[in-house]
Amino acid sequence: MSNEQDKEGAFMKQVTRNIDPDSARDLLELVPRACICFASEHGPQSQPIVLVWHDGRYLVGLLEDADHQPGSGQEVVLLIDEGVHFFDLRALYIRGQVKQVRAPREAPAANCTWVEVVPLKTVAWDYGMLREVRDER
């Protein structure tokens, strides 16, 4: 076995579903399913939302009459996902903080309170893109 093979052999391979979030931008343009979650004194809250992605900003419409709304600066997770069968499952998972904003001009619905989710961390996955990568841990 050559030195190169030795080196190659030192790496474990792993299968990953993770993709570059930029390659899942279509999920933001034609939003299939979107929801948000945040903490409240009654436990975790989840709500379906309207998402407008404009100039790289995540503008979120929440039902105005919702029992709970995230407060300004509160940590939330925004999930946009699609697919039913295994290799069709894709998602964008954005952890961020909310900021109150006015309704965007493109807002498709009334009866919403609008917030912006300022992302702190974004990950994306796509089971149709499963592949082996070198695990260099």
Place this chain on the structure above:
Amino acid sequence: MNVDDPVMLDILRRCMVARIATLSHNGRPSINPLYFVAPHGRIWLGTSEWTLAARNVKADPRVSVLFEVEQDRSPQRVLRISGRASVRTDPKVQRSYNLRVERKYVLTPGGIRHYLVHLRQLSLMHNYHAQAAEKGQACVIEVTPIEAEILGYELLG
């Protein structure tokens, strides 16, 4: 809404992917899409013990789960169930969950067609699942519903 309401049962029957919101031990939120089945008034969501969803449920059993019927744009299509959850690892529950999942997601015309189309990727899928199994045991998050409501999603559409 009662948890045996016909509208709720219809959504649970037709929905394919649930999204479960949880909190970590220090109160940080998370939400994950998972496959599920709904036997005997409970919700079973499949995952592994090492995932954030399972770890969070162990830390705080309160959950909020959204069910949205895919491909259905009619009003009243989002069901939200709030409840308490536990992580089940007993083989009997796991076997029962696996059988129900096979029937719901694989042994259907759409499921069979999907896996036939992706035949060449099946070995990757098996390796992915084997890798997950190396990290920790498969488990079922069992949700006991406390409150169920249909959200006025038609206002958002």
